[in-house]
Amino acid sequence: MILIREVEESIALKYSENKMRCPTHLCIGQEAISSGVSLNLRPIDTVVSTHRSHGHYLGKGGNLGKMIAEIYGKTDGCSKGYGGSMHLIDLDVNFMGSTAIVGNSMPVGVGLALSSKLENYKSISCIYFGEGCTEEGIFSESINFAIVSNLPALFVCENNFYSVYSDLKPRQPKNRKIHKMVSAMGIKTFYADGNKVLDVYKTTNKAIKYIKKYKKPVFLEFATYRWREHCGPNYDNSIGYRTEKEFAKWKNKDPINEFKNYLVKNKIINANLIDKFYLSTNRKVARAFKFAEKSNFPSEKDLFKNIYA
Amino acid sequence: MPKLRIIKFHESINEAMTIAMKSNRKVLCFGLGVDDPKRIFNTTKNLKEKFGANRVFDTPTSENAMTGVGIGLSLQGYLPVMVHQRFDFFLLAMDQLVNGAAKWFYMFGGQKNVPITIRLIVGRGWGQGPTHSQSLHSWFAHIPGLKVVMPSSAHDAKGLLLSSIFDKNPVIFIEHRWLHNTTSFVPKEKYFIPLSKSNIVKKGSDITIVANSYMTLEAIKASEFLEINKISIEIIDLRTISPIDYSTIYKSVKKTKKLLVLDISNEKFGIAAEIVSNITINLFKYLKIPPAIIASPNAPTPTSFALTKNFYPTHKEIIIKIFEMNNRKLNKNNIPKNKNLHDVPGEWFKGPF
Ligand SMILES: Cc1ncc(C[n+]2csc(CCOP(=O)(O)OP(=O)(O)O)c2C)c(N)n1
Numbered sequence: 001m002i003l004i005r006e007v008e009e010s011i012a013l014k015y016s017e018n019k020m021r022c023p024t025h026l027c028i029g030q031e032a033i034s035s036g037v038s039l040n041l042r043p044i045d046t047v048v049s050t051h052r053s054h055g056h057y058l059g060k061g062g063n064l065g066k067m068i069a070e071i072y073g074k075t076d077g078c079s080k081g082y083g084g085s086m087h088l089i090d091l092d093v094n095f096m097g098s099t100a101i102v103g104n105s106m107p108v109g110v111g112l113a114l115s116s117k118l119e120n121y122k123s124i125s126c127i128y129f130g131e132g133c134t135e136e137g138i139f140s141e142s143i144n145f146a147i148v149s150n151l152p153a154l155f156v157c158e159n160n161f162y163s164v165y166s167d168l169k170p171r172q173p174k175n176r177k178i179h180k181m182v183s184a185m186g187i188k189t190f191y192a193d194g195n196k197v198l199d200v201y202k203t204t205n206k207a208i209k210y211i212k213k214y215k216k217p218v219f220l221e222f223a224t225y226r227w228r229e230h231c232g233p234n235y236d237n238s239i240g241y242r243t244e245k246e247f248a249k250w251k252n253k254d255p256i257n258e259f260k261n262y263l264v265k266n267k268i269i270n271a272n273l274i275d276k277f278y279l280s281t282n283r284k285v286a287r288a289f290k291f292a293e294k295s296n297f298p299s300e301k302d303l304f305k306n307i308y309a
Numbered sequence: 310m311p312k313l314r315i316i317k318f319h320e321s322i323n324e325a326m327t328i329a330m331k332s333n334r335k336v337l338c339f340g341l342g343v344d345d346p347k348r349i350f351n352t353t354k355n356l357k358e359k360f361g362a363n364r365v366f367d368t369p370t371s372e373n374a375m376t377g378v379g380i381g382l383s384l385q386g387y388l389p390v391m392v393h394q395r396f397d398f399f400l401l402a403m404d405q406l407v408n409g410a411a412k413w414f415y416m417f418g419g420q421k422n423v424p425i426t427i428r429l430i431v432g433r434g435w436g437q438g439p440t441h442s443q444s445l446h447s448w449f450a451h452i453p454g455l456k457v458v459m460p461s462s463a464h465d466a467k468g469l470l471l472s473s474i475f476d477k478n479p480v481i482f483i484e485h486r487w488l489h490n491t492t493s494f495v496p497k498e499k500y501f502i503p504l505s506k507s508n509i510v511k512k513g514s515d516i517t518i519v520a521n522s523y524m525t526l527e528a529i530k531a532s533e534f535l536e537i538n539k540i541s542i543e544i545i546d547l548r549t550i551s552p553i554d555y556s557t558i559y560k561s562v563k564k565t566k567k568l569l570v571l572d573i574s575n576e577k578f579g580i581a582a583e584i585v586s587n588i589t590i591n592l593f594k595y596l597k598i599p600p601a602i603i604a605s606p607n608a609p610t611p612t613s614f615a616l617t618k619n620f621y622p623t624h625k626e627i628i629i630k631i632f633e634m635n636n637r638k639l640n641k642n643n644i645p646k647n648k649n650l651h652d653v654p655g656e657w658f659k660g661p662f
Contacts, residue, residue, distance in 0.1 A: 022436025073613030297615030
């Protein structure tokens with residue numbers, strides 16, 4: 001969680017240098033989900049994700065330097081500069097790709113789950129998406145197929161209540177519980193507070209056990225909140241689509257602080273150790289930025305390089 | 310003489326929407342973010358306040374279904390205007406558009422028409438990349454039953470949008486993001502610019518340039534330098550790419566005997582290739598030299614700043630090509646340079662989208 005937070009904060013800080021020239025969606029405030037879910041995934045398990053995927057990528061163990069280099073549009077980027085922040089990949093850790101069109105990667109994750117079933121359920125396919133995705137037709141099409149085909153798919157819905165600047169009101173009925181709606185399709189579902197990393201961890205753990213035992217998919221919904229603007233490095237509570245009060249409430253539920261307090265209070269680790277961890281993390285992040293800055297830009301003729309395999 | 314009023318492209322779109330909604334209560338406006346604080350780059354500003362939440366509304370992230378909803382509304386006489394912040398997002402709605410909207414009038418024997426308008430915004434620059442900067446207007450032009458409109462100025466945007474909204478057919482109305490901040494003379498009152506009629510932006514005699522959308526601006530920019538160098542170009546801005554107005558192009562090519570076609574999208578299998586093929590078939594004997602095309606390379610748009618450096622052709626490529634087509638020598642150093650970095654249109658745009 002701390003790594004993801006520090007990386008995202010550094011991007012936010014440096015974005016105005018105008019060197020990261022691509023649409024960038026930060027996940028500050030939502031780190032507990034990536035962390036709690038990822039701890040349950042084995043290297044062989046696959047992940048697909050969305051436009052807001054930095055946390056999912058890092059959680060799976062994706063290479064940090066390559067991610068930053070990708071945002072800088074450099075050859076050392078994880079997509080060699082072709083994709084930018086919204087199109088991350090790290091095959092070494094089975095992070096199979098994040099894509100920028102809402103719902104786009106969801107059926108791809110289902111395909112990965114089907115391939116696993118064909119190989120005797122050797123891996124689990126983790127599929128991240130936001131609650132906005134649940135409004136697309138492809139959402140129910142994908143889940144339906146995973147259910148009828150008994151696929152080892154872990155659907156992870158991060159419900160941060162907003163799609164760009166639209167709250168839920170025009171998009172979903174009041175009091176809808178997404179997990180309950182999906183449960184009615186015939187899939188096992190769980191719901192937890194997405195800002196409590198232990199809850200996320202335990203819930204995911206249950207889900208994975210269920211997938212393995214019954215060879216069936218599971219759907220998880222986690223409630224959380226994005227702190228910064230939908231796309232870009234700034235805060236945007238002032239523009240009027242959400243209230244400062246609501247923001248403050250969620251900021252108070254900072255997933256990192258909550259967990260830190262829990263660890264210290266229960267004497268699991270002492271605060272010094274956490275500080276040390278921050279130090280080493282910050283060094284790591286600084287190294288990644290240095291790596292990205294130093295990396296070369298692709299040459300223009302590479303434009304035609306990867307059109308056909 | 311009436312006082313010239315100069316406004317921005319996004320203001321002119323907003324004005325057209327306001328006039329349309331005021332003049333006909335059946336006009337509706339919906340799409341993701343039409344009533345959010347950013348108001349689709351200001352183009353839907355104040356619409357909800359003026360016309361109410363029944364007529365101006367945000368939607369779920371459901372592009373395909375909402376397109377079908379638009380068709381259903383139009384069957385009962387409504388005139389829906391749907392908006393997508395990126396062309397690319399609308400690709401989810403291909404079934405409703407192609408199998409539905411485009412065919413309805415035809416397959417039911419001309420009994421029910423589908424007067425919907427779909428506004429699509431084409432992204433460019435700041436690493437918009439492979440899935441946030443496509444303009445697939447040529448796809449739509451390939452489909453009988455659809456009209457495809459591509460304004461190039463604030464003036465045209467207003468008159469063309471009004472014509473699109475009140476047209477009896479489904480109209481795809483394509484706005485280039487880099488045009489949103491451009492300005493031009495825009496009359497205050499309601500006016501219609503006819504669809505399927507192109508516009509001669511500049512008269513000339515040495516060569517015909519056929520352009521659309523943002524490329525019209527590049528052509529105009531090129532013409533200033535060409536003028537100084539005594540090359541007289543005729544610029545035709547298509548305004549509507551389908552159904553296309555060939556008669557204006559024919560007339561011009563018969564006069565200049567040379568043709569250069571510009572497009573904002575990929576070069577191959579697109580509108581430019583269609584025009585070149587048509588002119589070659591029909592006016593072959595008039596042509597002095599083979600027609601030419603300037604458009605983007607046939608590659609997806611990459612994200613990296615370095616890879617997009619020469620991705621989008623500018624006035625410079627146009628000038629070089631026209632000198633070549635007129636057998637003239639050119640010192641390329643004399644071509645005026647753009648003062649902005651290649652991935653932004655000006656100071657006003659710094660991403661992120
Ligand atoms: C098909 C499609 N429609 C619209 C968009 C524009 N868009 C980008 S991100 C986003 C928000 C989606 O919300 P959600 O899935 O909840 O994810 P969040 O941004 O909250 O993480 C939207 C609408 C898009 N990328 N693709």
